[in-house]
Amino acid sequence: MRKLLLLLFLFILSIIIIQSHEDSSPSEENWPESLALGKEKLTKLHFYFHDIVSGKKPTAIKIAQASTTNQSPTLFGLLAMADEPLTQGPEPTSKIVGRAQGLYGSANQEKLSLILAMSFEFNNGIYNGSTLSVFGRNPVLQLKRELPIVGGTGIFRFARGVAFAKTYWFNMTSGDAIVEYNVRVIHYG
Helix, strand or coil: CHHHHHHHHHHHHHHHHHHHHHHHCCCCCCHHHHCCCCCEEEEEEEEEEEECCCCCCCCEEEEECCCCHHHCCCCCCCEEEEEEEEECCCCCCCCEEEEEEEEEEECCCCCCCEEEEEEEEECCHHHCCCEEEEEEEECCCCCEEEEEEEEEEHHHCCCEEEEEEEEEEECCCCCCEEEEEEEEEEEEC
């Protein structure tokens, strides 16, 4: 009799646990609200990306290349690691608002185009410590380019959007460049 009562008790307890779990599970429609993320909002950011590959303190360095990279007109197979300043204005002395850290590589055999895997980390104001993740194709010879924002952290958690890149300045001799970014990102705030 005791075993039967124990089994009955355990059965009822398991039904209660399953029922309470089903009641508290978020539905497909309201899962963002269940995470207490708040409402979606659009943030617009503007900054400059300083890609310095020459001199004593480059911000991007070659870490790998294919055996045929030097013979390729597009440097196909080149891979670089970057830790580059993001600034308020185009001048190298302008206030630093963050850093771009990640990889880029030459990924096209016919025309110069990079594949970019980069994290934009912001270091001041309400964005301090937050990041945006960029991953996509960057056809660097086009005047204006679109790069996808595929995620983020901090205030940009669950971010998605687009980064519009435009070459502001390029030195043909050194390969150094300054790129203007206008970013539109949707996130929860």
